[in-house]
Structures are given as C-alpha cells and as structure tokens.
Amino acid sequence: MRKWQMTGVVAALGLSMVLAGCTQADAVKAASTIHAYLPTVMALADDAAALAGEIDAADAAKVRAVSGQVQSELAELETVSGAYAASPTADGWERLGAVVDALVSDADQGLMAALAIKDASSQAKVKVAMSALDAAAHVVDGYLLSARTPAEAQAAASTREVKLQSVVRYWSSEDWKRVELALGESREKLMAEGMQSGL
Numbered sequence: 001m002r003k004w005q006m007t008g009v010v011a012a013l014g015l016s017m018v019l020a021g022c023t024q025a026d027a028v029k030a031a032s033t034i035h036a037y038l039p040t041v042m043a044l045a046d047d048a049a050a051l052a053g054e055i056d057a058a059d060a061a062k063v064r065a066v067s068g069q070v071q072s073e074l075a076e077l078e079t080v081s082g083a084y085a086a087s088p089t090a091d092g093w094e095r096l097g098a099v100v101d102a103l104v105s106d107a108d109q110g111l112m113a114a115l116a117i118k119d120a121s122s123q124a125k126v127k128v129a130m131s132a133l134d135a136a137a138h139v140v141d142g143y144l145l146s147a148r149t150p151a152e153a154q155a156a157a158s159t160r161e162v163k164l165q166s167v168v169r170y171w172s173s174e175d176w177k178r179v180e181l182a183l184g185e186s187r188e189k190l191m192a193e194g195m196q197s198g199l
Helices: 023-052 057-086 090-115 120-145 149-158 164-170 173-183 187-196
Strands: 006-007 017-020
Touching: 023 057, 023 090, 023 120, 057 090, 057 120, 090 120, 090 149, 090 164, 120 164, 120 173, 173 187
Parallel strands: none
Antiparallel strands: 006 017
16 A cells, blocks of 8 residues: 655655655656656746747847756757656666656755745746746656655755745746646645645
C-alpha cells in the first residue's frame, strides 16, 4: 500500500511529497504521466519566449535566456521520459530526475527574473507567462515525486534555491488547482507544511 508523507525539505513547491515503497511500475507511471503532460508545458514555454519580442531589449535578453534554457530542458525531458517509460533503467531514472530538477529550478528563476523587470507593463506581461510556466514545472515535479524515494527527494531539494513563498503567491487559481492535483494535497495543507518547516 502506498502512503503519502511530507518531508521538511525544499522540493516541489519547497516540499517533498514522496511515496513509501515505490516500485518500478510507479516510476514508469510517473514518466508516462510526465510525457503526456509535456505538450502543455511546452506551449507555456513557447508563450513565454514569444513575449521577448514585445518588451524592452534589456529585459528581453533575460526572458530569451531563461525561456531557451527551459525549452531545451523540455525537449530533453520529452526524450528521456519517453525512453524511460518504454524501457526503464536505473540510469534512465537518474537522468529523468536530473532534467526535472533543472527544469523546476530554471522555471523558478524565470519567475524571479520576470519580477525584476522594472517596466510595469513588461513585467505584467512576463509575470503572467512565467508564473503559469513555473506552476506547470511544479506539476511535472509533483508527478515525479510520486515515485521518488525520500533520499532522492532530499537530494533534489538540496539543488533548489527558490523557496515556496517566493513563487506561489504569483500563481493563478488555475495554476494552483493543477499543482494540487499533481501533488495530491490541498493548497492549505501545502502552505501549512511549508510554513511549519520554515520554507
């Protein structure tokens, strides 16, 4: 029987939700779910990248850099998740985790970069796009965490620089609903756990 448990480390939303006793079948299911969800995330990344042509050149460079990195990671994730779902290996699982960790970190940094844009009009446009993309990256992270061991989740947490309260305040209600569904917990519980652990 699979049981959810919260750990006090920084991973999906600054929290690690892990399943005790995960099997390879759980991992394959997670990879397949991620693979199926990727077109949604890719579309959001494309939307964010397209905004670079509509804002000040200095800010556009930052948006292009982050969007390009995220798009590259999504392309790699499409390949890696599909390959793992078709033929699971330990190396494939490790690579899948590494790409998702990089994706979440870069999406978080993208949202922070959007908030640093000084022109109010440009910031408003980019913030909406980057917050949706960031939430979608956390949905992917939530799917992966459903099959990660506590040790894997803790290792992932150590690479995350942006904390829960820094990003979630910018997500829309729809973004939150997708994250709640992926993590299997309500917004209230996720936020309470984050506050209790000082995240």
